[in-house]
Amino acid sequence: MTVLVYSEEYKKHDEISHPENQSRLNAMLKYIDKEDSLRDLDIVSPPAASKNHILKVHSKSHVNFIKDLCIRGGGNIDFDTYTTPDTYHVAKISAGGAITASKIVLESDQSAYSIGRPPGHHSNSERSMGFCIFNNIAIAIEYLREVYKIKKFLVLDCDVHYGNGTADIFYHDPSVLYISIHQDPRTIFPGQGFVEEMGEGAGEGFNLCLPMPAYSNTNDYIYILEKILKPVASQFKADFHFLDIGFDGHSNDPLSNTNLDDDFYPWITTQMKEIAHKIALILEGGYDHETLGRCNVKVLNALNNHNENNDYDVDLSHVSEETKSLFKTIEDNFSPFFEF
Numbered sequence: 164m165t166v167l168v169y170s171e172e173y174k175k176h177d178e179i180s181h182p183e184n185q186s187r188l189n190a191m192l193k194y195i196d197k198e199d200s201l202r203d204l205d206i207v208s209p210p211a212a213s214k215n216h217i218l219k220v221h222s223k224s225h226v227n228f229i230k231d232l233c234i235r236g237g238g239n240i241d242f243d244t245y246t247t248p249d250t251y252h253v254a255k256i257s258a259g260g261a262i263t264a265s266k267i268v269l270e271s272d273q274s275a276y277s278i279g280r281p282p283g284h285h286s287n288s289e290r291s292m293g294f295c296i297f298n299n300i301a302i303a304i305e306y307l308r309e310v311y312k313i314k315k316f317l318v319l320d321c322d323v324h325y326g327n328g329t330a331d332i333f334y335h336d337p338s339v340l341y342i343s344i345h346q347d348p349r350t351i352f353p354g355q356g357f358v359e360e361m362g363e364g365a366g367e368g369f370n371l372c373l374p375m376p377a378y379s380n381t382n383d384y385i386y387i388l389e390k391i392l393k394p395v396a397s398q399f400k401a402d403f404h405f406l407d408i409g410f411d412g413h414s415n416d417p418l419s420n421t422n423l424d425d426d427f428y429p430w431i432t433t434q435m436k437e438i439a440h441k442i443a444l445i446l447e448g449g450y451d452h453e454t455l456g457r458c459n460v461k462v463l464n465a466l467n468n469h470n471e472n473n474d475y476d477v478d479l480s481h482v483s484e485e486t487k488s489l490f491k492t493i494e495d496n497f498s499p500f501f502e503f
């Protein structure tokens with residue numbers, strides 16, 4: 164059974180008027196509690212990532228900036244990213260959660276899921292932004308490289324926002340294939356994540372953006388992912404697979420104009436499991452609490468093979484012309500690197 168990685172300490176990074184607050188995890192835990200199939204779910208409490216491991220990704224000046232700000236009582240880093248006196252401590256545990264989940268995947272026959280917060284995918288080596296403090300997934304990748312000598316990583320990021328921090332950190336790195344499906348950056352934060360952002364130098368071709376038109380639905384998402392995800396994964400042949408999961412592309416979410424329904428989340432989880440057998444999941448966004456709690460249980464059940472059938476028959480009449488032409492553009496741009 165999947166292992167859930169969670170710390171009570173996450174509650175200490177909290178600002179009740181902000182959408183990224185501790186009630187998100189309370190909602191997730193409430194739904195897990197109600198679910199009979201998850202009665203035996205193993206919950207592991209992670210240690211904090213060490214400063215040394217965080218410094219493999221973030222500059223010393225950035226880490227010290229966060230530390231000093233929290234010592235002085237916390238405060239806003241930008242108009243949408245807050246810190247509290249406990250944020251430095253909690254952000255280290257959130258990174259530790261990503262490391263712990265990854266270690267469990269390597270050392271057991273199970274998948275593992277870190278529901279750490281603050282989230283991480285908008286933070287780059289020099290800057291926190293977009294509710295994120297440290298880049299949890301990048302810190303886990305550097306840890307796995309150093310300690311386990313893992314060479315090639317595939318990250319599928321399905322949060323509705325482009326993970327510009329993760330992309331930036333590995334932009335020149337051909338050993339991390341970062342695939343992000345997100346809402347068209349002309350219509351949503353962080354205003355980056357266009358198809359043309361393909362990586363640079365040796366990393367060219369290993370940053371794969373799928374910027375979906377606003378109001379895309381589950382048919383649009385699955386139409387394009389079916390054509391891209393498995394072919395690319397089988398050609399890249401990663402040694403380790405992450406699903407960076409956000410639930411903010413759901414039609415109920417207040418922070419996006421994307422119209423996914425519940426079916427998308429168990430479907431994408433199952434696809435990743437078919438690619439890799441066992442995977443590490445790292446939580447990013449998701450701000451409608453009931454939707455977050457409900458869909459998260461569906462992800463856990465998919466991980467544990469509790470759902471009878473997570474296939475999805477795409478209804479082409481619900482796939483927009485923009486989605487179809489986006490696939491053609493991606494196919495053209497990435498043809499030197501992958502066959503679809």
Ligand SMILES: [Zn+2]
Pocket residue numbers: 322323324409411447448449
């Ligand atoms: Zn997001």
